[in-house]
Amino acid sequence: MLIFSFAVRRGNALRIGRISRLFAAYSLAAYSHVRQNLAMPETTTTVNARLPRARLRVSLPWPADFKQAAALQRDLASQVIDFGNVHTPYLAAGADMHIRRSDGMGIATVVTVAVPELHVVERASAAVPVEFPYIPGLLSFRELPALLEAFSRLTVQPDVVLVDGQGQCHPRRFGLACHLGLELDLPTVGCAKSRLTGSFGDLGRDAGSTADLELDGELIGTALRSKERCNPLFVSVGHKISLQNAVEVVEQNLDGYKIPRALRLAHTMAKSNA
DNA sequence: GCGACAG
DNA sequence: ATCTTGTCGC
Ligand SMILES: [Mg+2]
Numbered sequence A: 001m002l003i004f005s006f007a008v009r010r011g012n013a014l015r016i017g018r019i020s021r022l023f024a025a026y027s028l029a030a031y032s033h034v035r036q037n038l039a040m041p042e043t044t045t046t047v048n049a050r051l052p053r054a055r056l057r058v059s060l061p062w063p064a065d066f067k068q069a070a071a072l073q074r075d076l077a078s079q080v081i082d083f084g085n086v087h088t089p090y091l092a093a094g095a096d097m098h099i100r101r102s103d104g105m106g107i108a109t110v111v112t113v114a115v116p117e118l119h120v121v122e123r124a125s126a127a128v129p130v131e132f133p134y135i136p137g138l139l140s141f142r143e144l145p146a147l148l149e150a151f152s153r154l155t156v157q158p159d160v161v162l163v164d165g166q167g168q169c170h171p172r173r174f175g176l177a178c179h180l181g182l183e184l185d186l187p188t189v190g191c192a193k194s195r196l197t198g199s200f201g202d203l204g205r206d207a208g209s210t211a212d213l214e215l216d217g218e219l220i221g222t223a224l225r226s227k228e229r230c231n232p233l234f235v236s237v238g239h240k241i242s243l244q245n246a247v248e249v250v251e252q253n254l255d256g257y258k259i260p261r262a263l264r265l266a267h268t269m270a271k272s273n274a
Numbered sequence B: 001g002c003g004a005c006a007g
Numbered sequence C: 001a002t003c004t005t006g007t008c009g010c
Helices: A029-037 A066-077 A139-152 A176-184 A243-252 A261-271
Strands: A008-010 A013-016 A045-047 A090-099 A105-115 A119-129 A160-163 A188-192 A210-215 A218-224 A233-239
Touching: A066 A176, A090 A139, A090 A261, A105 A139, A105 A261, A119 A139, A119 A261, A139 A176, A160 A176, A160 A243, A160 A261, A176 A188, A176 A233, A188 A243, A218 A243, A233 A243
Parallel strands: A090 A160, A160 A188
Antiparallel strands: A008 A013, A013 A045, A090 A105, A105 A119, A188 A233, A210 A218, A218 A233
């Protein structure tokens, strides 16, 4: 049973073929908890992927079903680069996606700020049909198409991207931040508001306190109390950056609130459907 | 089999 | 994420 046919390049766009089966047709036990989300209309979608010429891919690898989605993540995870540094001054972009209530379209936004001043340099957005349901662990397949379209509309290339979601703090070490980083070939940092997986010890109460996040004995991220009296952020490597530098980047992007400025502005912009 | 579970 | 105003605590 196929959800999507493979993405096929057509001219200057990536065409994602028609959904050949309703999500409701699925009965995969492992995903039974999301049956409520599986009622999706049969539609055909075109994702304009006007990525910079040098970065245009022949096609965006796309799974035909949930099992393939997980397999693709395991495969792509090996391509993630977990080292590299971003030095001040630099441009940091925040990326987020919101579902517009009126029509279910994904509203992806990107806001770029200059560090260390944190003034806004550029904003871009895109409205793209969302066809993949939310399944913990498979979030990138839901948000990636719209985010890539929004990024293709930027005029200035950011040096690093802060993503609303996990990076390597993921059961298969391939969260949304990793997927976006790999497709954009840019440094990305996973900056999630809550935990997906991994365990961590007690955090100090002061802003700046951290705790290691580990899974299977591996260090996969850092819980960071970005603001006092607030729950911590879950920071992890997305792509082309070290965990240590990822945490530093998040700290350099804070302006008194729990969420880094670029990410917070992207979030607000997405919710306004702009 | 049961509990957990980014947005 | 979303349903949604006031309210409790700093
Ligand atoms: Mg989000």
